[in-house]
Amino acid sequence: MPIISPSLLAADFGNLQRELEMINESEADWLHLDIMDGVFVPNITFGLPLLNMIRKHLKKPMDVHLMIVQPEKFIEGSKEIGIEMMTVHYETCTHIHRTLQDIHNAGMKAGVALNPGTPVCLLRDIIEDVDVVMIMSVNPGAGGQKFIMHSLDKVRELKKLIQETGSHALIEIDGGVNDKTAPMLLEAGADVLVAGSYVFGAEDPKKVIRELKAL
Ligand code: DX5
Numbered sequence: 001m002p003i004i005s006p007s008l009l010a011a012d013f014g015n016l017q018r019e020l021e022m023i024n025e026s027e028a029d030w031l032h033l034d035i036m037d038g039v040f041v042p043n044i045t046f047g048l049p050l051l052n053m054i055r056k057h058l059k060k061p062m063d064v065h066l067m068i069v070q071p072e073k074f075i076e077g078s079k080e081i082g083i084e085m086m087t088v089h090y091e092t093c094t095h096i097h098r099t100l101q102d103i104h105n106a107g108m109k110a111g112v113a114l115n116p117g118t119p120v121c122l123l124r125d126i127i128e129d130v131d132v133v134m135i136m137s138v139n140p141g142a143g144g145q146k147f148i149m150h151s152l153d154k155v156r157e158l159k160k161l162i163q164e165t166g167s168h169a170l171i172e173i174d175g176g177v178n179d180k181t182a183p184m185l186l187e188a189g190a191d192v193l194v195a196g197s198y199v200f201g202a203e204d205p206k207k208v209i210r211e212l213k214a215l
């Protein structure tokens with residue numbers, strides 16, 4: 001059974017409390033929260049103050065995806081809020097091993113995300129130190145983009161690396177997940193599915209979450 005992490009990016013922010021209640025009542029396992037800085041990616045979303053408010057209403061673990069430069073600056077603040085999982089982009093970390101270690105030392109799960117153009121083989125030396133590897137199946141920065149098919153090969157390659165090394169890392173997919181791409185991703189070895197527009201754009205988001213969960 002896959003872990004489902006709906007992405008709040010596609011939610012109605014004018015009705016945030018209602019959206020969070022929907023997530024609380026749904027079968028979603030985590031809530032995916034996209035932080036963008038207008039530097040690493042073209043868009044800006046929200047930061048720690050909003051995450052802090054969300055924490056107070058949300059009953060599910062927070063799966064925070066940092067699409068920002070210098071993500072290490074926010075480890076301490078994220079810990080104070082009570083965030084469970086911090087995923088940083090490989091491309092933004094000069095000292096990726098140190099950053100992952102610092103996230104762990106702060107008591108959070110540590111994830112590393114790879115852009116579509118970043119190869120899986122770069123993870124070989126850190127794969128045993130990560131809890132989650134996030135394969136970006138679109139270029140980060142916006143919801144509602146077309147799924148990049150090559151991501152399936154990356155999932156298979158990553159699965160092989162995880163099995164070879166005995167790593168416990170989960171494979172999370174972010175971007176373009178829907179009823180067509182989800183079955184292919186699960187067959188390739190994905191463990192966690194992030195879905196933004198497919199969930200929040202649906203007439204009945206709870207039903208969509210339930211259907212993804214049942215795949
Ligand atoms: C994109 C974000 C995603 C986004 C996915 O940069 O990281 O989490 O919300 O949106 P969909 O599911 O619509 O592709």
Ligand code: ZN
Pocket residue numbers: 007032033034065174194
């Ligand atoms: Zn994301």
